[in-house]
Amino acid sequence: MMEEDTKEYRVQAIKEGTVIDHIPKGKALKACEVLNLNKEIGSITVGINFKSKKYGSKDFIKIEDKELSQIDVNKLALLAPEASVNIIKDYKVIKKTKVDIPEIIINIVKCPNPNCITNHEDGLKTKFILINKQPLKLGCNYCEITIKDEEIILR
Amino acid sequence: MKHIISIKDFSKDEILNVLNIAAEFESNKHEDLLKNKILSTLFYEPSTRTRLSFESAMKQLGGNVVGFADPKASSVSKGESLSDTIRIVEGYADIIVIRHFVEGAARLAAEVSSKPVINAGDGSNQHPTQTFLDLYTILKCKGTLEDINIGFVGDLKYGRTVHSLVHALSLFKANMFFISPESLGMPPNQLEELDELGTSYQVSEKLSSFLKDLDILYVTRIQKERFPEAMDYNRVKDIYKIDRSILNSSKPELRIMHPLPRVGEIDPELDNSEQAIYFDQAKNGVVVRKALLSLLLGAV
Numbered sequence: 122m123m124e125e126d127t128k129e130y131r132v133q134a135i136k137e138g139t140v141i142d143h144i145p146k147g148k149a150l151k152a153c154e155v156l157n158l159n160k161e162i163g164s165i166t167v168g169i170n171f172k173s174k175k176y177g178s179k180d181f182i183k184i185e186d187k188e189l190s191q192i193d194v195n196k197l198a199l200l201a202p203e204a205s206v207n208i209i210k211d212y213k214v215i216k217k218t219k220v221d222i223p224e225i226i227i228n229i230v231k232c233p234n235p236n237c238i239t240n241h242e243d244g245l246k247t248k249f250i251l252i253n254k255q256p257l258k259l260g261c262n263y264c265e266i267t268i269k270d271e272e273i274i275l276r
Numbered sequence: 277m278k279h280i281i282s283i284k285d286f287s288k289d290e291i292l293n294v295l296n297i298a299a300e301f302e303s304n305k306h307e308d309l310l311k312n313k314i315l316s317t318l319f320y321e322p323s324t325r326t327r328l329s330f331e332s333a334m335k336q337l338g339g340n341v342v343g344f345a346d347p348k349a350s351s352v353s354k355g356e357s358l359s360d361t362i363r364i365v366e367g368y369a370d371i372i373v374i375r376h377f378v379e380g381a382a383r384l385a386a387e388v389s390s391k392p393v394i395n396a397g398d399g400s401n402q403h404p405t406q407t408f409l410d411l412y413t414i415l416k417c418k419g420t421l422e423d424i425n426i427g428f429v430g431d432l433k434y435g436r437t438v439h440s441l442v443h444a445l446s447l448f449k450a451n452m453f454f455i456s457p458e459s460l461g462m463p464p465n466q467l468e469e470l471d472e473l474g475t476s477y478q479v480s481e482k483l484s485s486f487l488k489d490l491d492i493l494y495v496t497r498i499q500k501e502r503f504p505e506a507m508d509y510n511r512v513k514d515i516y517k518i519d520r521s522i523l524n525s526s527k528p529e530l531r532i533m534h535p536l537p538r539v540g541e542i543d544p545e546l547d548n549s550e551q552a553i554y555f556d557q558a559k560n561g562v563v564v565r566k567a568l569l570s571l572l573l574g575a576v
Binding site: 234236237238239241242243245261262263264265266267 | 282284357358359377378379380381383384398399400401402465
């Protein structure tokens with residue numbers, strides 16, 4: 122893909138909403154699922170496998186008329202730790218944040234231990250503690266199991 | 277200290293504080309210390325030593341005990357959630373001891389309860405009061421927890437007792453020796469944790485490799501229920517038989533521990549030897565649990 126193409130899609134900015142950029146290649150659709158975007162009323166644009174100077178290639182999502190909440194951003198931090206979230210007002214980026222994995226992750230990750238209380242007690246929210254960011258390692262607050270990047274399943 | 281859920285919640289100083297209080301209970305009976313206090317024991321899984329030693333500790337301090345040892349006889353069998361059971365029981369008791377077959381159950385109970393909760397074993401996760409009594413036993417016979425050479429032999433893969441004790445002793449810079457068949461070795465995540473803590477350890481399938489260096493030999497049962505195939509169990513069940521012959525190549529100061537029950541991994545002919553301290557270890561459960569109950573109830 123040509124550099125000009127990248128510029129072009131950036132020019133086609135949305136008026137109000139959120140642009141999630143620098144999603145790892147191939148993870149945009151999963152990000153939509155995690156963010157439950159199929160229930161949104163506004164238009165959504167998904168870009169897959171675009172050229173990125175920084176990462177070689179990337180995905181992105183533009184969500185019109187919606188600002189992502191903190192909990193949504195947290196969900197994204199586990200799927201796409203390098204993603205940036207841009208809040209758009211009147212075609213301008215008014216806030217640009219790098220997603221950051223929180224120290225405590227509530228009800229986002231599923232505990233893979235079938236004998237963990239979070240998989241037995243109805244309505245109990247999962248709670249994971251961030252042990253290490255790079256490589257990513259989380260610990261279940263309840264059963265104390267530790268999980269690494271590839272073992273992380275989002276709820 | 278509000279609850280006792282995991283040994284990982286305790287610093288070295290907090291552990292030593294508990295052990296000092298336990299030592300105090302060894303010399304003073306404090307018969308009325310917990311008078312009019314009620315302990316509720318919720319045992320969703322069978323237990324003899326842990327449950328009886330908690331009950332004995334509470335009664336020796338003048339307190340009372342209510343609870344169940346068989347969930348079939350409680351409303352649990354009607355499908356009540358753990359959270360609801362805890363909310364009911366906290367209205368009946370001053371402190372709760374829970375053993376549950378699901379990992380993390382005690383942590384949830386502590387979150388729900390306004391009364392102190394003690395974990396008496398949650399699935400294959402934690403059994404912190406066993407760890408405290410193991411540490412107390414080592415401290416009592418060695419005079420220190422620092423820099424000891426301890427060998428763990430048997431099933432190191434599934435034993436929560438070993439994992440918790442290993443974590444606690446790593447705070448005291450113990451040198452550890454893990455002896456097991458490869459199929460029952462320490463789980464990689466446990467070894468990774470020891471690496472992160474900078475703990476010195478060695479791994480072998482042969483007990484003879486390390487025997488001469490050991491101050492403590494911690495023996496565990498190879499659990500038959502962990503093996504889907506009887507043949508696999510039979511292959512390893514008698515692989516480490518601890519008998520008098522080991523005394524020929526170990527230090528005279530070696531002490532042998534076992535969380536019990538045993539099923540043949542230690543020859544009874546060792547029971548009366550100076551080296552065998554596993555029955556003392558079980559007995560120490562009472563003073564350690566007295567200390568923990570009193571601490572959580574603000575009596576010491």
